[in-house]
Amino acid sequence: MGIEGIGARVARKEDKRFITGKGRFTEDMVVPGMKQAVFVRSPHAHANIKGIDVSAAKAMPGVIDVLAGDELAEDGIGSLICGWMIHSRDGSPMNMGEWRPLAQSKVRYVGDAVAIVIADTRAQARDAAEAVEVEYKVLPVVTDPAETLQDGAPQIHDNAPGNLIFNWGIGEEEATDSALAGAAHVTEMEIVNNRLVPNAMEPRAALGHYDAAEDHYTCWTTSQNPHVARLVMSAFYNVAPENKLRVIAPDVGGGFGSKIYIYPEEIVCLWASKKTGVPVKWVADRTEAFLTDAHGRDHVTKVKMGFDADNRIVGLKVDTIANLGAYMSLFSSATPTYLYATLLSGQYNIPNIYGNVRAVYTNTAPVDAYRGAGRPEATYVLERTMETAARELGISPAELRRANLIREFPHQTPVIMNYDTGDFEASLNAAMKAADYDGFPARKAEAEGRGKKRGIGMSCYIEACGIAPSQAVGSLGAGVGLWESAEVRVNAVGTIEVLTGSHSHGQGHETTFAQLVSDRLGIPIDNVSIVHGDTDKVQMGMGTYGSRSGAVGMSAIVKALDKVEKKAKMIAAHLLEADEADIVIENGQVKVAGTDKALGWHEVALNAYTAHNLPGGMEPGLKEGAFYDPANFTFPAGCYICEVEVDPQTGKTEIIQFVAADDFGNIINPMIVEGQVHGGVAQGIGQALLEGTVYDEGGQLLTASYMDYCMPRAGDLPSFQVSHQTTECTTNPLGIKGCGEAGAIGSPPAVINAITDAIGNNNLTMPATSQKVWAAVNAA
Amino acid sequence: MYETSYHRAESVEEAAKKMGTAEGGKYVAGGQTLIPTMKQRLASPDALIDLRHIPDMKGISINGKDVRIGAATTHAEVASSADLDAVCPGIASLAGHIGDPHVRHMGTIGGSIANNDPAADYPAAMLALGAAIHTNKREIAAGDFFAGMFETALEEDEIITAVSFTAPEKCAYSKFPNPASRYAMAGVFVARTGDDVRVAVTGAGMDGVFRWEEAESALGSNFAASALEGLAVNEGEMLSDIHGSAEYRANLVKVMAMRAIAEAG
Numbered sequence A: 001m002g003i004e005g006i007g008a009r010v011a012r013k014e015d016k017r018f019i020t021g022k023g024r025f026t027e028d029m030v031v032p033g034m035k036q037a038v039f040v041r042s043p044h045a046h047a048n049i050k051g052i053d054v055s056a057a058k059a060m061p062g063v064i065d066v067l068a069g070d071e072l073a074e075d076g077i078g079s080l081i082c083g084w085m086i087h088s089r090d091g092s093p094m095n096m097g098e099w100r101p102l103a104q105s106k107v108r109y110v111g112d113a114v115a116i117v118i119a120d121t122r123a124q125a126r127d128a129a130e131a132v133e134v135e136y137k138v139l140p141v142v143t144d145p146a147e148t149l150q151d152g153a154p155q156i157h158d159n160a161p162g163n164l165i166f167n168w169g170i171g172e173e174e175a176t177d178s179a180l181a182g183a184a185h186v187t188e189m190e191i192v193n194n195r196l197v198p199n200a201m202e203p204r205a206a207l208g209h210y211d212a213a214e215d216h217y218t219c220w221t222t223s224q225n226p227h228v229a230r231l232v233m234s235a236f237y238n239v240a241p242e243n244k245l246r247v248i249a250p251d252v253g254g255g256f257g258s259k260i261y262i263y264p265e266e267i268v269c270l271w272a273s274k275k276t277g278v279p280v281k282w283v284a285d286r287t288e289a290f291l292t293d294a295h296g297r298d299h300v301t302k303v304k305m306g307f308d309a310d311n312r313i314v315g316l317k318v319d320t321i322a323n324l325g326a327y328m329s330l331f332s333s334a335t336p337t338y339l340y341a342t343l344l345s346g347q348y349n350i351p352n353i354y355g356n357v358r359a360v361y362t363n364t365a366p367v368d369a370y371r372g373a374g375r376p377e378a379t380y381v382l383e384r385t386m387e388t389a390a391r392e393l394g395i396s397p398a399e400l401r402r403a404n405l406i407r408e409f410p411h412q413t414p415v416i417m418n419y420d421t422g423d424f425e426a427s428l429n430a431a432m433k434a435a436d437y438d439g440f441p442a443r444k445a446e447a448e449g450r451g452k453k454r455g456i457g458m459s460c461y462i463e464a465c466g467i468a469p470s471q472a473v474g475s476l477g478a479g480v481g482l483w484e485s486a487e488v489r490v491n492a493v494g495t496i497e498v499l500t501g502s503h504s505h506g507q508g509h510e511t512t513f514a515q516l517v518s519d520r521l522g523i524p525i526d527n528v529s530i531v532h533g534d535t536d537k538v539q540m541g542m543g544t545y546g547s548r549s550g551a552v553g554m555s556a557i558v559k560a561l562d563k564v565e566k567k568a569k570m571i572a573a574h575l576l577e578a579d580e581a582d583i584v585i586e587n588g589q590v591k592v593a594g595t596d597k598a599l600g601w602h603e604v605a606l607n608a609y610t611a612h613n614l615p616g617g618m619e620p621g622l623k624e625g626a627f628y629d630p631a632n633f634t635f636p637a638g639c640y641i642c643e644v645e646v647d648p649q650t651g652k653t654e655i656i657q658f659v660a661a662d663d664f665g666n667i668i669n670p671m672i673v674e675g676q677v678h679g680g681v682a683q684g685i686g687q688a689l690l691e692g693t694v695y696d697e698g699g700q701l702l703t704a705s706y707m708d709y710c711m712p713r714a715g716d717l718p719s720f721q722v723s724h725q726t727t728e729c730t731t732n733p734l735g736i737k738g739c740g741e742a743g744a745i746g747s748p749p750a751v752i753n754a755i756t757d758a759i760g761n762n763n764l765t766m767p768a769t770s771q772k773v774w775a776a777v778n779a780a
Numbered sequence B: 001m002y003e004t005s006y007h008r009a010e011s012v013e014e015a016a017k018k019m020g021t022a023e024g025g026k027y028v029a030g031g032q033t034l035i036p037t038m039k040q041r042l043a044s045p046d047a048l049i050d051l052r053h054i055p056d057m058k059g060i061s062i063n064g065k066d067v068r069i070g071a072a073t074t075h076a077e078v079a080s081s082a083d084l085d086a087v088c089p090g091i092a093s094l095a096g097h098i099g100d101p102h103v104r105h106m107g108t109i110g111g112s113i114a115n116n117d118p119a120a121d122y123p124a125a126m127l128a129l130g131a132a133i134h135t136n137k138r139e140i141a142a143g144d145f146f147a148g149m150f151e152t153a154l155e156e157d158e159i160i161t162a163v164s165f166t167a168p169e170k171c172a173y174s175k176f177p178n179p180a181s182r183y184a185m186a187g188v189f190v191a192r193t194g195d196d197v198r199v200a201v202t203g204a205g206m207d208g209v210f211r212w213e214e215a216e217s218a219l220g221s222n223f224a225a226s227a228l229e230g231l232a233v234n235e236g237e238m239l240s241d242i243h244g245s246a247e248y249r250a251n252l253v254k255v256m257a258m259r260a261i262a263e264a265g
């Protein structure tokens, strides 16, 4: 691997600028003449707009302009769309309501944008925003996903009767029903997956700059996928044609999914820049982030799992209501369907599965993919049910899982996915050993002596990553392909730029992608620069989400590197008068295998560009591009074990130990991978214990600041025990599965299983706050 | 935040004078409550008069068991004073558990009690210690000072200059923090000198900080956690919000009181 190649714990190249505060984020961008924007937002969760009077605001000091939805519509700016078509069970297409970038006739959640105010300073814009008079006729509100389907619930979008977006199914319903009917034991549960606010450290921002002389737009924005932003803004929102629109996502401070989507603000800033003739910058404050970033999860599910007399699962039936909020965000329809129900087989042999998902509108912030996206919801349903079934059946949760594990690969599940490889038992064993599972009863007894209730819980997860084979997702309704692109540019001195269509917003691509190149060519990672996040620099690419940058993004780099190597070898063979088949690239040298005839990598590069002596007919230069379209999803899997102590007097839960045993396939940089697991597990523990999103009956978000919304802090977390059991992914060249989401997917059920084990009451919802646990202890 | 002006006062008199000439002025100390409120545009003073640099309002002086803490003393200073910890460990430990390090290094005892947040920690200590609140106009007994949620006996322009109390023989503070804000969901300060026991509760009461008199009399004759068994605060007088029901808070009050007694020893 070399000291900087694949598998090396190289310190992150990007850390210096981030740790010293020298990152360059959208907020740091300055364009001459730039003005500041503030959005006027709806204070009501549901209301008709009777009129908007901007005259007082326009007259305020420093104000350049105040623009509202009618003007935006007059200029032909389109509505926001969901880019994944889902059909209901009856074959009808999903009922997508209109989402105007600036609401015109109706607002549907607190925070809905109504107008934009542009002024010299942000304070002036804010002052003027308060002076915009919007006359509302307040309508009844519904925020709960089950209530919104009931008769008489307020109608949110005219074209989604009863607030139902789709009623979708996957698997065989009849076969599943009959398997359950014949089961020796059926475990039934009702499971809530709590709504989460993503809380990226950097709030969303946009700077729109229209250059009238060039008739060209530039948009700096906090995006995980700038090319997708450009595509959508030009193809659907009619902001500008692609060749006249440059989207730059500079340093981006975390996304977790919430920065995949194209939001109203970047569209409006671009349009407003043309309208007013000044560059327009908007930066969300934390309250806006809470109110308007796409939230995550928010499912209510009924599940039935049937077992035969030998404790083998015979059938699984799941009925889920997914709350998509007030509007359908860009990939919102895919998250509770193809990213959720296709994982319902988990790590287990389940012959019959049926999943039904009803997606609904409510008067809440839009909901879309958030770290894990659908897979945490699936894992939570399955792993809470498995643990509960084990308790009901009176056998060890570990042994019930072991008895049902898939052991032969490839494995076709009843819900589309085809697992290429895995060794689930290896992770189960590793986790149990690391946690000293067998020693638990003694620890429980010891804790009891101190007045504490100790519990242990497990979760075996699988996820589908490496998103995604374009043809497959196309057949399932995706509006885009999910390949990735790369270009490897070798400079005349042998240094390299890699242009990647994936985007780094915390993942460490500048390091890991360079490690790949270093591994192949034997040159230092310092000689390799990774270029991303700018549509003018980088060829079309699909961005970063779904743990895809390694499995898909790096595979594209491998393909481009293959081409570069081939050409380099041809040049070297020509110069060294050797057979091309005998040329190898090692330690920065291009040499004839088994001889001391060699050229430095830089010499080959220089020759490619001087072109004084190239093989006949060869073009000068050394630069190759590639597109990689994955053949399958990848399937990271693992086993997590959580051990807790509950203080029965207060209900406070302390996590005593947390073990993560993961199979991510091959690993490029173990340090970065461990960091991804730590962060993911912290988020999962946050969901399980602390993070509750609460809307009141009027649709006001009560948890709109850190005084009320509790993010996990270091003191809430134990030191994690992390290990890896590796089976190589069989479908991509590096054998990588991906690691970005696992921690958030696998951990919540392990935590809740541990608490419910401790307190002897299975009736507990997330977040398991001290109050809820205390009440559950007393009800046990 | 709306536009405002800032004045750094060098003396109590200067601060009071500045306040007299400002139209809608406000004193600012650590700014940990006031500045976030202004940022959310819920307060819009046209002048901020900073008390934090007034020499007379800073520092801790201890004379035997008599303690005086200047109003502009930060929570971090109270938490890290070894002399204070020696005579009155309960208050030093209380200060060390307020918010986070940032808040502790900026926020002041005067600002905390002037604000009288129903979930703030210091008001419980002041009540249980029978402290005197010194202002530029008078001295107010803690029992008369706290007048319900965010309400105090202070007049508009009155400045708290210091608090003083006689350290009890034993004292301790036990707090169950709200995991998000770190303010108290229930915090109980217990102080004992001879048979005189005071139990003050913050974070839980509907009207802010209060003394749990039933517990005080039970503890007067038997200063042990077990003395509280069978007692309960009135659930009807407890706060109920998204973080904790009245029932839960009532439970926490009792548990925290028992823990404080155990710690006071």
Ligand SMILES: Cc1cc2nc3c(=O)[nH]c(=O)nc-3n(C[C@H](O)[C@H](O)[C@H](O)COP(=O)(O)OP(=O)(O)OC[C@H]3O[C@@H](n4cnc5c(N)ncnc54)[C@H](O)[C@@H]3O)c2cc1C
Binding pocket: B026, B027, B028, B029, B030, B031, B032, B033, B034, B035, B036, B051, B071, B072, B097, B098, B099, B100, B103, B106, B107, B108, B109, B110, B111, B112, B114, B115, B117, B119, B120, B121, B122, B158, B159, B160, B161, B181, B182, B183, B184
């Ligand atoms: C994240 C966070 C967590 C917190 N956690 C806790 C906690 O766990 N426990 C807790 O008790 N508190 C907590 N606080 C509040 C903190 O202790 C504040 O310091 C305190 O409430 C106010 O003190 P200050 O010096 O910052 O006052 P400021 O914010 O400057 O002022 C508050 C009010 O008091 C007035 N005032 C200030 N000084 C005087 C004076 N000397 N005389 C008269 N009036 C005065 C001001 O005019 C203003 O109205 C927290 C605050 C934050 C931001």
